[in-house]
Structures are given as structure tokens and as C-alpha cells.
Amino acid sequence: MSPRHFLTLKDLSSNELKQLLLRASELKKIHREGTLFQPLKNRVLAMIFEKSSTRTRVSFEAGMAQFGGHALFLSSRDTQLGRGEPVEDSARVISSMVDAVMIRTFDHKTVETFAKYSSVPVINALTDDYHPCQLLADMQTYQEHRGSIEGKKVVWVGDGNNMCNSYINAAALLDFQLVIACPKGYEPSPELAAEHQDRVTILHDAHQAATGADLIVTDVFASMGQEDEQEQRLQDFDGFQVNADLMSKANPDALFMHCLPAHRGEEVSAEVLDHPDSVVWDEAENRLHAQKALLEFLIRH
Numbered sequence: 001m002s003p004r005h006f007l008t009l010k011d012l013s014s015n016e017l018k019q020l021l022l023r024a025s026e027l028k029k030i031h032r033e034g035t036l037f038q039p040l041k042n043r044v045l046a047m048i049f050e051k052s053s054t055r056t057r058v059s060f061e062a063g064m065a066q067f068g069g070h071a072l073f074l075s076s077r078d079t080q081l082g083r084g085e086p087v088e089d090s091a092r093v094i095s096s097m098v099d100a101v102m103i104r105t106f107d108h109k110t111v112e113t114f115a116k117y118s119s120v121p122v123i124n125a126l127t128d129d130y131h132p133c134q135l136l137a138d139m140q141t142y143q144e145h146r147g148s149i150e151g152k153k154v155v156w157v158g159d160g161n162n163m164c165n166s167y168i169n170a171a172a173l174l175d176f177q178l179v180i181a182c183p184k185g186y187e188p189s190p191e192l193a194a195e196h197q198d199r200v201t202i203l204h205d206a207h208q209a210a211t212g213a214d215l216i217v218t219d220v221f222a223s224m225g226q227e228d229e230q231e232q233r234l235q236d237f238d239g240f241q242v243n244a245d246l247m248s249k250a251n252p253d254a255l256f257m258h259c260l261p262a263h264r265g266e267e268v269s270a271e272v273l274d275h276p277d278s279v280v281w282d283e284a285e286n287r288l289h290a291q292k293a294l295l296e297f298l299i300r301h
């Protein structure tokens with residue numbers, strides 16, 4: 001039987017995603033109560049990182065340890081992958097020794113190729129195109145603070161990047177309206193936006209977009225791998241900062257999210273990031289609980 005993978009949110013059905021989010025909140029409660037729960041005893045997760053990480057690494061590693069299993073940190077710098085061993089060969093070898101593989105890399109095709117040749121579940125822990133694990137945490141966080149996100153207005157402000165593409169998938173699976181406010185030339189995947197045009201609107205004016213929002217989300221202007229474009233992007237994203245003025249256009253109970261790391265004073269003002277309506281710390285913590293639900297689902301499936 002071929003394994004279940006999690007390369008984008010669309011690898012889950014709408015119902016599976018909803019169940020997984022509920023399970024994430026249950027696992028959070030179990031963890032907070034201090035109850036020992038080790039469904040993945042002796043199981044091993046390989047974690048391949050070709051880009052930096054704080055939250056993703058800590059949450060997967062802590063999650064596996066709490067579940068009674070183990071996580072292996074594999075940096076491409078120290079493995080043969082970094083010296084050109086084909087992804088296909090690495091996938092066959094690594095997957096023959098572990099129970100799941102998590103990959104953070106540049107090209108989305110790398111995780112697709114790895115998954116094709118892997119005998120165990122593969123998890124996308126961020127590519128240039130998608131960041132589905134973060135969406136699990138974001139959706140869990142919204143649900144815990146405000147209940148169902150169905151029918152709500154979510155506003156993405158900034159770059160049409162990997163996070164933004166994953167928000168489009170979330171809008172489709174959880175049935176919310178997504179308004180994307182980005183500068184011209186920084187739109188998300190045109191194919192994805194076209195496929196979900198019934199619930200995705202792209203605007204080039206952040207204030208117009210933010211009106212009546214239930215959730216405002218942003219991310220860095222320059223993602224990992226785009227460091228050389230930082231200066232140009234700072235100019236191009238003028239007018240796309242999430243600040244108190246922008247938040248005042250949203251509904252009074254609107255939340256603010258950011259996957260972190262954040263640059264205070266660039267894509268978000270310090271005032272908004274550190275405001276009580278900002279749930280970024282819960283969002284970061286929920287990476288742990290949501291991914292534990294994901295690991296439980298994929299490895300035991």
C-alpha cells in the first residue's frame with residue numbers, strides 16, 4: 001500500500017483536515033495535563049533541512065519525543081544530498097530506515113520526487129511554493145480563539161508566497177473567503193488563484209482589502225532564498241505594512257497572525273505584533289500540537 005503524504009493541504013480531504021484540527025486541540029490538552037501518551041514509541045522521523053528553521057525543527061523534534069519516538073536532524077550540508085546524491089536514491093535509502101520523513105527545501109518538485117520514491121509518509125515542512133504545516137497551526141489557532149472559520153473573511157497582506165498559496169488551499173478546504181492584498185507583480189500562483197476564484201479575490205490596496213476582515217495575516221516581504229531582493233522588496237511593498245491603522249479597518253474582534261519570524265517595522269508594526277489581538281505566540285505553539293496530530297494520522301494510517 002502506498003503511504004499517505006502531506007505535500008500540500010490538498011492531500012487531506014476537508015473532513016480529514018477538520019478532524020485533524022480537533023485532534024490537535026485534544027493533543028494540546030493531553031500535553032498540558034501532563035498525561036503520558038506515546039502512540040509513536042520507537043518510531044523515527046527523519047527531518048531534512050535545506051533552509052533554516054526554529055519553530056519547525058523544535059516542534060517536530062519535541063513532538064516525536066513526547067510521542068515516545070525519535071527525530072533525526074539531517075542538514076543537507078552534512079548529508080550526501082548536499083553533495084549531489086539524487087533525491088530518488090536518498091528517498092529510497094532514508095525511507096527504508098525510518099517511519100516518516102519531513103523535508104524543508106526550495107523547489108517543491110524536490111518533495112514531490114522524494115515522496116514518489118519514499119516507502120513512508122513524506123511531510124512538506126516548507127518549500128518555495130507551500131507551507132502546509134503552518135496552515136494546520138493557523139487554522140487550529142483561529143478555531144480555538146473564535147470557533148469555525150467557515151464563511152469568515154480572511155485577509156492576506158503582502159507577498160503572494162508559499163504561505164499565501166497555502167491560505168488559498170485552506171480557503172477551499174475550510175470554506176472561507178480569502179482576500180489577498182499584494183503589490184502588482186507579487187501575486188500568488190495564478191493557476192491556484194484561478195482554480196479557487198469563487199473564494200479568492202486579489203486586490204492591490206491593503207486598506208480596501210482589510211475592511212470587514214475577521215483575520216489579518218502577513219509574512220516577511222523577502223522569504224528564505226530571496227535575501228538579495230530585500231532592498232527592492234522593501235520599496236515595492238510600501239503601503240503593505242500591517243499596522244494599527246490597517247487593523248482598524250477590520251472587524252472589532254479580528255485576529256492578527258504571522259507565521260514568524262517577523263520583522264517589526266517592516267511587514268508588521270511592533271504595536272500590532274505585540275497587541276492582544278495578535279495570536280502569534282499561540283500560533284507558534286500550535287505547530288507542536290497540530291504536527292503531532294499530523295504525525296499520528298500519517299504514521300498510524
Ligand code: CP
Pocket residue numbers: 052053054055056057126134259260261
Ligand atoms: N514559521 C516557521 O516555519 O518558522 P521556522 O522557519 O522557524 O521553522
Ligand code: NVA
Pocket residue numbers: 126131161162163219220222223224259260261
Ligand atoms: N515565507 C517565509 C516563511 C518562513 C516560515 C519563507 O519562506 O521564508
